[in-house]
Amino acid sequence: MALDLPFSLQLYTDLPGHEDCAWQVAWNPAKPLLASCSADKSVRLYSYRKDPYDPSKLSFSYLTTIQTGHKKTVRSVAWAPSGKSLATASFDANSAIWEKSEAPEDGEDPSESEEWECVGLLEGHENECKSVAFSGTGTLIATCSRDKSVWVWEVKPDAEYECINVMMDHSQDVKCVSWHPTEEILASASYDDTIKLYIDDPDEDWFCFATLSGHVGTVWSLVWAPRGDYLASSSDDLTIRIWRRSAKHAWEFAHQLKGHTRSIYSISWGTGKGDNLGWIASTGSDGKINVWEISESPQRDAARATLSSRLVASVSSAHGVYDVNSVQWCPRSGLEELLATTADDGSVRIWRLSSTALVSDRECT
Template sequence: MDVDPQFNLQLVVSLPGHEERAWQVAWNPAKPLLASCSADKTVRLYSYQRSGDDQATSPSFSHISTISTAHTKTVRSIAWAPSGKTFATGSFDSNVGIYEKKEELDDENGLDESEEWECVTMLEGHETECKSVGYSATGTLLASCSRDKTVWIWEVHPDADFECMGVLMEHSQDVKCVAWHPTEEILASASYDDTIKFYIDDPSEDWYCLSTLTGHEATVWSLAWSPDGNYLASASDDLSIRIWKRVDQYNWKFVHQLRGHERSIYSVSWNIGKGTSSKNMGWLASTGGDGKINVWEISQPSEQATKDTLCSKLIASISSAHDVSDVNSVQWCPRSGFEDLLATAGDDGSVKVWRVVPASS
């Protein structure tokens, strides 16, 4: 496989701490915070900062909080609300937890900067393990999915109040992942039944499934929308990543396949990256049971005739990212100025932060 030598994955920091397998990492979209969740039932929070404004330096990370969740089993999934003030957890105990920072009034400065987070509500509804949670772009909707084959859509009301807007029973097996479109209220879900489904809200009716994508030959573990929302990437146990293009309002078409893993691909993340070409569609990172992290630059082909295709180039790759462990999650930092940072979580219980750097530095 061709690896363009122009970039390396440089380890910024290794953050051990979870006592058991770390399942997922989640960057706060608004504040310099990184969260991780684990089979040890805790969520760990790290803050980061750069010394000065020089974007060439890597930020330094410090552990600020270990939150003992109210979950009785593995915390499988974690997702921040767009405001960065709330996060949701999905657990094998079948519940979804909602956490907010305790606001303590300080006489002099107004709000005190404590790092105490508390569970403000526990959403019950799934019958078996919750596997993934996610907030919509505006933060007004929350989706969760489970081994019980359902996807639940919750409307977020003030004061930690949630209303179930729909229970979608479309998949024939476990639902592994939910992912909201970056700007519109379209939800995608991936399943153990090897398919991907899309849902929208019919204003006069309920939420419904508008499209199903088949093509993967095994469990689809993870989904990532392109930053512009025109593409969806899916990662599978069939060792491939597929990219689907939105060809009209409610139709998607398979346009590109990426191969570069030898074991199940558990996680995929897509952000704008720091590519320079005008046809650049961003950077896509993937990881999985082979312990490898791959970073691909996705771009549009130059000729108009092939507009329904995409180009990809593997620009950086590292093996044994978490020593011998599987890597369960990869996520790009969504904050401006940090687009070259990604975080991973592994079976070794550690979280690692990596930076994509030019090979010469």
């Protein structure tokens, strides 16, 4: 173990249950809920609350299973910013939107209602859907597929979903889509080793305004800095690259992180604590979770600022011998140090990042 690291990741809870490989985990941004999806075609929901005997702790419990009706693996799961809707993307080429059923008006106990129903089906991709994501305002959804396309959907009133654009800029399988946290900028990552960025031309259609090249392997995962001025990507080439916004519609390579020995399937960028750009957590086929603290040099001129990173925590064999497929920081205020992972063992694990020393001279001031 790397004893000199300032933080450690403590296993908080193990939530087994999927009957097959678990691909992705997603924290609900507004409610104490967590969703995971699996090759077993289901989504499992977990809830958490303060432990009644020890309010400094959270206790997690299984809530319900959504039998999605997808005919193949559910590869991706994402919450709307409101926390009310959940999206699933499946190898059966479809994506679906789920909402909790309204409690019956004269029902016995509305709090007991945990039925989730499909309120919309997003059909059109030719083959496996790999990723689904809601925009920062929740009014747009993006999906991507092995058919090389990225689709943008508009969320209309009464749970109507309309495809407003199809972008065919990648030359291969598209692995991941991710929206800028506050602006309508979409990023996609592909088996063709590139990242593409898209915006809406108000007079025309959505279009690709930038291609970020540099990775020399499939790009698996994308995540925006919480502040929106950086984008990070993880790849088969065993690196994480951070791209800086140098102008309104210009992005450039800024920094590289190395610390994995096999494909890096997932990254997440949390707000962290203290006066820096936050924490990037990464994981993948080597079964390791790494946490890096990202900082910017003092000058605030974004075009000249230099990024620095340091590994602050690391845990090996996070799910035993299994590949870890997904990692996500809890987005809710006060829970910034919580991390969720899913793996080929079908389980979800919750981790807590805590300081290794009682008084650390490295703590931010």
